[in-house]
Structures are given as C-alpha cells and as structure tokens.
C-alpha cells in the first residue's frame with residue numbers, strides 16, 4: 001500500500017518533499033514553470049496542515065559538481081512569486097548549515113535545498129548521501145513523477161529512513177491516469193505515437209498490441225516501418241537498426257489492434273525549407289525530399305479515429321511541430337483530442353514533446369491529463385516497475 005498525502009498528520013512535522021523542479025532556465029529566470037505549478041497543490045496542502053516544508057530537486061546534469069548555471073535559485077524565486085511568500089534557501093543540500101536551517105523552520109515555512117546533483121551521491125544512490133538527506137525530514141513525500149523511473153538517493157535510498165512516507169498529489173494523479181485508468185479504459189482505446197525515435201517507445205508498442213483498438217504511428221518513426229514494408233521514403237528519417245524490429249512489430253499485431261500508418265506526408269528538402277513543401281503519398285516520396293509532417297489525408301483518417309475513441313493516449317508529435325509549416329498535423333491531432341475531451345473521452349498526453357506541443361497550441365487545459373514526466377510516463381505506461389513508487393510501499 002502507498003499512503004496518500006491526506007492520510008498523514010502533518011502538524012508541526014518537518015515534511016521532506018522530493019519535487020521535480022527540472023525546468024528550463026534562461027538568463028537566470030525560469031522560462032516554463034509547468035512543473036513548478038504542478039506541485040503547488042502538494043506544497044500548499046502541507047503548509048495549510050501546519051507542516052514545515054523542505055523541498056529537494058535536481059536540475060539538469062551538473063555531474064556531481066556545483067555549477068551556478070544549474071542552481072535552483074531562479075526556481076526558488078519563481079516559487080516565492082507563485083506562493084507569494086519568502087522561501088529559505090541552502091546552497092548545499094546536506095551541509096550542517098542546511099540541516100540547521102531545517103531544524104530552525106517554523107510552521108508554515110519552506111526551505112528549498114540546492115540542486116541534489118551537485119553531489120555524485122544522488123545519482124549513484126549513495127547511502128551516506130541519502131542518510132544525510134533523510135535528516136531533513138520526519139515525513140517523506142515523493143511528488144517528483146519525472147524521476148520516478150530512476151533509482152536515486154533522493155527518491156529510493158532516502159525512503160528506507162522513513163516510517164512515515166507516501167506520495168504527493170501529483171504522483172497520485174499521474175498514477176491514476178497512466179496506470180489505473182489504463183487497466184480498464186473506456187473503449188475504443190487509441191494510442192497515438194510519433195516523434196523521431198522508435199527505441200524509446202518499443203515497450204509501449206508491445207504493451208498495447210492486443211490491448212489497444214488502434215495504434216496510430218506518425219512522426220519520423222513511421223518511416224522506419226514504411227521502409228521495412230519496402231516503401232520508398234526518399235530522404236526521410238529512418239533508423240536502419242530498427243528495421244527488423246519494426247517488421248517484427250507489424251508481424252506481431254494481433255487481436256483487434258489495428259496498426260495504422262500515414263497515407264501521405266508534407267515533404268521538403270530539409271527542415272529548413274518549410275517554404276517549399278509538397279504532398280506525397282507514403283511510398284512515393286522522391287529521393288531528394290523528406291517527410292516532415294503527416295499529410296491532409298492522414299490528418300483526416302487519424303482525426304476520424306480520434307473522434308470515435310473513448311480513451312486516447314498520445315506520445316510523440318506527428319511532425320517537426322517546432323517549425324512553422326510542419327506543425328499542422330500535430331496541431332490538428334491536438335485540436336481533435338481537445339474536442340474528444342469535451343465529448344467525454346479520457347485523453348492523456350505523455351510528457352516531453354507531446355506536452356510541449358499541447359502547450360504550444362494553447363490546449364493544456366483542454367485535455368484530461370498532461371503528464372509531467374516524459375521518460376517516466378513511457379515507463380509507467382509500458383507496465384515497467386517504477387523504483388521510486390515501489391519504494392513508497394509500506
């Protein structure tokens with residue numbers, strides 16, 4: 001059993017929360033605060049319950065060395081603005097000073113610890129380091145979904161020091177949508193996959209063959225499948241190492257699962273040449289062109305399937321959505337998913353690029369759930385064990 005936040009008595013307790021503040025920072029300012037906002041309900045609940053809150057997170061990959069560019073100071077500023085309250089900060093998460101600040105906290109105060117990955121012990125799950133982290137809290141809460149597929153000191157090692165441990169609201173919601181809702185989804189269940197890489201989505205494809213009614217494959221990854229079927233894909237992105245896997249997947253499609261590929265593509269000579277595009281049928285892309293978005297016929301067939309679905313799970317853009325001119329397929333899919341949500345479908349957006357796309361089109365609030373974790377959401381949806389979630393079991 002994993003305890004939820006509401007089941008704890010937090011009054012006057014030091015609550016150590018692992019959060020995921022791994023956000024983009026430019027010129028010492030947070031440029032996208034989605035992950036910070038996502039954890040506010042947990043922090044606010046703890047404060048209201050009379051807790052003293054200690055927050056810990058990683059930011060980027062500083063490789064065990066202090067690095068001012070990877071400091072959480074801008075995150076602390078952004079958080080202070082969002083909560084409209086001052087936040088105490090320690091520039092070393094396990095120093096004596098940091099522990100003193102924690103011990104001196106009063107009810108309703110927040111102490112943010114500097115980037116965990118300034119210490120090597122975080123990613124090596126060093127027991128001395130996790131013991132030092134554990135000293136900050138009396139209750140441990142994990143609300144960092146984005147790292148839940150990793151075994152690190154702050155999300156796995158630290159947990160063995162706590163009798164009182166559990167998950168925050170964000171992790172609870174992610175589990176509800178990415179795990180519980182997937183066990184008995186409203187049918188038809190449609191999985192939409194795209195993006196450039198196949199290998200990161202293989203487990204997901206295997207899991208949903210036989211379970212999903214439709215698997216729509218767009219984006220760059222579609223070309224490896226088309227090539228494996230002997231189609232002419234021109235100069236499009238192909239992963240030759242994955243061709244035999246793609247063949248195997250197509251051969252293993254079973255049950256009622258339909259694997260559906262694009263019929264046509266928006267093509268150009270390169271990603272930079274969005275001014276000169278041509279539509280070509282899948283299998284007929286000229287040698288000097290590459291497919292950079294799904295074409296109009298595909299948009300129509302994909303969006304028809306979306307409209308008829310009870311549950312939609314989307315991971316990976318349909319084209320190079322970051323470039324104006326190759327964004328339309330992804331935008332149309334996003335819009336139709338938003339409409340399906342209005343019509344009571346459960347719609348789940350895996351993190352990473354699909355989350356970025358939904359944000360770009362201003363549709364974050366028009367879907368059932370946008371995951372905060374790219375890799376983590378793929379792992380959970382694929383049915384793989386999440387060490388940080390497992391460690392919360394009591």
Ligand code: AMP
Nearest residue numbers: 195196197219220291292316318319320
């Ligand atoms: P992934 O990390 O595998 O989900 O890939 C995401 C990236 O795939 C995005 O940055 C897209 O620009 C890129 N992408 C999508 N469709 C294509 C395509 N047809 N050709 C090349 N890159 C693509």
